[in-house]
Amino acid sequence: MSLPTTPTASVTCSALTFRWPDGTPVLDELSLTVGTGRTGLVGANGTGKSTLLKLLAGRLIPTRGSLTVGGSLGYLPQDVTLDTALRVDQVLGIAERRAALRAIEAGDVAEEHFASVGDDWDVEERALAALGSLGLGRLDLDRTVGRMSGGETVLLRLAALLLRRPDVLLLDEPTNNLDLFARRRLHDAVDTWRSGVLVVVSHDRELLERVDRVAELRAGSVTWYGGGWSAYEEAVAAGQETAGRVLRAAEADVRRQRRELEEAHVKAARRMRHSRKMDAQRRAPRIVAGERKRSAQESGDRLRAVQENRLHQARERRDEAAEAIREDAEIRVSLPHTAVPAGRAVLSAHGLRPRFGALRDGEFHIRGPERVALVGRNGAGKTTLLRTLTGELAPLSGEVRTHVPLRFLPQRLDVLDEELSVAANVARAAPGVSDNEIRARLARFLFRGARAEQPAGTLSGGERFRAALAASMLAAPAPQLLVLDEPTNNLDLSGVRQLTTALDSFEGALLIAGHDLPFLTSVGITRWLLVGEELRETTAEEVRELLEDAGDG
Structure with missing residues (x-):
């Protein structure tokens, strides 16, 4: 599936559904729009965050629904693997332009060299600046990937993306396996992101503090929160406090409606016993006694139906309130x-x-x-x-x-x-x-x-x-x-x-x-x-x- 692009940097999903080949559902009818700025995508393991990024990057094909990515796209997967024989300039995508520049400097004025360079005469300077901004300034452009650490490889891949200046940049757990110093460099790169769409999936709280908004993927839908991680936590805590009050009130209403239904049953039974007793004392004709019994039953049935309906509605309100309560269970063990x-x-x-x-x-x-x-x-x-x-x-x-x-x-x-x-x-x-x-x-x-x-x-x-x-x-x-x-x-x-x-x-x-x-x-x-x-x-x-x-x- 080819992803349509539009001139404005944006990401849009409409009724997006994805299932694995064995039928296991991951996303179901998900719709969202991400505009310019820095967005932190959070959610529990298994909710589909990384899958969503792979879908947006074209690494996976949706089962149903549509995706639209506006502008050019860059994607940093969670597990970065590069051919160890590649040189730094090849990973950065500038090897051909570097070779053309060298040929021109050596006096070779062939037209294909100028076509390769285009207007990008400062490509090496920009590449070195991108590397330097991520703490990789000491890397030689001719160095091979095999002589780099895992953290350096991740930062090099990010530098290649930043050098391309994509309109939409997707980062999936970019701080995994980065040391404290490399994490700081990546934090700085997110801090300085000023244009286009940046979506980052991360468990790094310090990184998430740097986003403009947090999008939480939960129960198949996205909820938006303004600000970084601390603002998100405060909003969730306040929402949970309110949800708790609503749930407690709903549970109290269920108990009240259950009591009233039980009382209605008792009152109906009393009326029936009283009616039978009075009929026996008055020796009422059987047809009259039967009519009174039917009338009492109908009245009691109507009252019970009203109370049962109220109890059913109260239970529905309680269940709806309970769905808003998060179940982030904690490990509690004595050792x-x-x-x-x-x-x-x-x-x-x-x-x-x-x-x-x-x-x-x-x-x-x-x-x-x-x-x-x-x-x-x-x-x-x-x-x-x-x-x-x-x-x-x-x-x-x-x-x-x-x-x-x-x-x-x-x-x-x-x-x-x-x-x-x-x-x-x-x-x-x-x-x-x-x-x-x-x-x-x-x-x-x-x-x-x-x-x-x-x-x-x-x-x-x-x-x-x-x-x-x-x-x-x-x-x-x-x-x-x-x-x-x-x-x-x-x-x-x-x-x-x-x-x-x-x-x-x-x-x-x-x-x-x-x-x-x-x-x-x-x-x-x-x-x-x-x-x-x-x-x-x-x-x-x-x-x-x-x-x-x-x-x-």
Whole structure:
């Protein structure tokens, strides 16, 4: 399907429907219009945000309905993959013009060279400026993608899009896998977006603060909120407070109507008994008694019908009010056996030199219920350090000792057996724990009833993370050191809240490698370590200052 374009930058969907080949519905009769400015598209995992962007970008074909994208379009997918042999100038789309410029500078005045350049004589300067604005100024245009980090690859792809100056720019979770410094560069790029349509799907609260409006995709429709993330949260909270009052009033009305219906039944029965008693006392003729009985029944039936109709309407109002209440369930679990006495040695490393990264001869200690954050640039070796500390990788030199039970939740979540159910995965990590106890604990991780029997391979991204978290936190023996590598990647904002509440109940030590400063702050980090050639103690304030310097540099 080709997408029609119009001169004005805009995005319009009309009765847009999409189903996967197996018939699973994702979007049904969705209609919306996005005008110029910065729009943050939010919603729970599985509501269809990424699918909508793929439809707009032409990567998927709608089942029904229409799409109109006004102007040129740029799209940054959630998973950016580039041929490692490509040069930077090829990714930027300027290789042909660069070659033509070189030929002209060398004295070759062939007409095709001037045709290639057109009016774009400053293409290299503009390309370098675009790279510099995203913190990639040190990249040579002849460098190959294979010599770049994953975060640099994402920023390079974004630079290529910005260089084209599209009228409509779609970004799907652009801060995933970006370090703190790269995130700041991307935040700056969104800040400076001044023309056209920008739609960004993200769980990055700091990024969402920079949009002009928030569009929430929920229950198959879009609701608009003016302002950034904080304004959206305030509006939702106020709406939920009102919805709660309306629901409570509707429930009270249902109870009142139910009582009145019961009273109507009682009154009708009393009238019938009274009528029969009076007829017996007066010895009324059977035909007269029958007429009075029918009249009383009809009167009682009319009264009950009125009351039943009122009760039905009250229930409909209650159900409608209940639909406005959000069900962002939170994980509530008690984990007293994870507690570690203050000051007790949890993990220690001496003379540590991991296989990758810049760290040399590192000393590393965790004590008591400390909550430690590892921060640093992409490629600094945070993941390698975690895998070395947890015993997944052997160091080149030095030793690591753990003094308490440890569980590691890696980015790739490969702690789950795809073929086993959620309950079976937890049982595998907790031998000796009864099936009933496992199911009771899983219910607190929002896997209730049949959901606990769902195979791990069929879970959504958010469900998969919850299952992996449950298998780690509910393990036996209970972990007293929990190690997490970029835990908020690919989690929606509801999932981040669920993770935060789960970690609130964990009483042991935490070691988290992450780039999400608001999340790290929310879980009560007590020590901040900057990963580089050495592990350096730092603070959240210093990290923010480093980001400011990165933004100004």
